[in-house]
Amino acid sequence: MANGNIFSYEWIESLPRLEETIRIFGQAEIIGVDLEADSMHHYFEKVCLLQISTEKASYILDPLALRDLSSLRPVFSSPRIRKVFHGADYDIRSLYRNFQIEVANLFDTQAACKFLGLRETSLEALLRSRFHVELNKKYQRADWSKRPLSPEMLEYAAMDGRYLIPLARMLEKELEEKNRLTWVEEECLHLSKVRFLPPNHAPLYLKVKEAFLLDSRSLAVLAALLEFREAQAKELDLPPFKVLRNEALLELAKKKPLGLEEMETGKILSREQNKRYGKRLLQEIQRALAIPEENLPVYPREARPDLSTSVRKRIKALKIWRDNRAKHLGLEPGILMNNVLINAFALKNPRSIKEMGEIPGLKKWQEVYFGQEILAVQTGGNWERPSRTRVASEN
Secondary structure, eight states: OOTTOSSOEEEEOSHHHHHHHHHHHHHOSEEEEEEEEOTTTOSSOOEEEEEEEOSSOEEEEOHHHHOOOGGGHHHHHOSSSEEEESSHHHHHHHHHHHHOOOOOSEEEHHHHHHHTTOSOOSHHHHHHHHHOOOOOGGGTTOOTTSSSOOHHHHHHHHHHHHTHHHHHHHHHHHHHHTTOHHHHHHHHHHHTTOOOOOOOOOOGGGGSTTGGGSOHHHHHHHHHHHHHHHHHHHHHTOOHHHHSOHHHHHHHHHHOOOSHHHHHHHTOSOHHHHHHHHHHHHHHHHHHHTSOGGGOOOOOOOOOOOOOHHHHHHHHHHHHHHHHHHHHHTOOHHHHOOHHHHHHHHHHOOSSHHHHTTSTTOOHHHHHHHHHHHHHHHTTOOOOSOOGGGGGGGO
């Protein structure tokens, strides 16, 4: 138990106590959930802590000691128990990746904040503004795979999940007042189904900012350097950026040093990095410089569709409508409707709510609350006066 706190936490590292705790979770109507992973410290990332709170107590589960968390699946998949997360995307993916845990009846407090039009949506900012609680930032990048964890780290971990339930209660009430709770619930339903995508064989340089600016020869060098770094990261079990940073590899790809002296005088890498990787990086650069011209990589350029004038006009009209309505509702424009959906609307040009429902990515709340307006925009009609069914959502 944590000392000096009204709301204490319990450290769970044995299967018998886990089973007892699961019975407590199973009787709850709502639980707050957070996790800590080690993606900042290891190549093969994993969940290192799982924090679960009821309305009466907090528990910190140690997956590294427990190993098998399959007995938690019925709790998380139960539609009766509300699961509160903050910024759930990564957590949902991680729980499924590591433990095949699926989450039903999700409520994401960060999504709720965005649909309320709040500017600061981080948990840190919300705890400060609503509960006058300060989180210790120094643990945000901590290595949670280390054992034992200090009491301060455990306090920090417990604090993250401790306020999720009262925060959710506040936000649900505010969403109901604006008639937007169903919007968030639908978004959370879609969010609960996200999964980590299996690794693909796309070139690593597609994830490097500014790689598209390189010529084909430099791109070949960058590709070789990235492949080398990836192999090193796997071997050392470190995140790639902790082996060599993207910025350094980009500079090497541009300058293409041919010797250790040139590499060292360029000061692209640290002395330690030059000593450890310099010779092998030079070998990769030489290998890429020997690639025949016809085999050099070409950065893929997305072909822009040749849109007709009428489609372009509809896109412009929809964006004007979206931006004005979002401002009126106090929302970020992308929350109301993103550009991908706008383009899909403009291309399909639906003439009825039924046709509108065939557009991929359209949510029910968008159709119900804004469908008639969107149809009016598509046809050049008037959309200024909100319908009665939407009045509450705009207060």
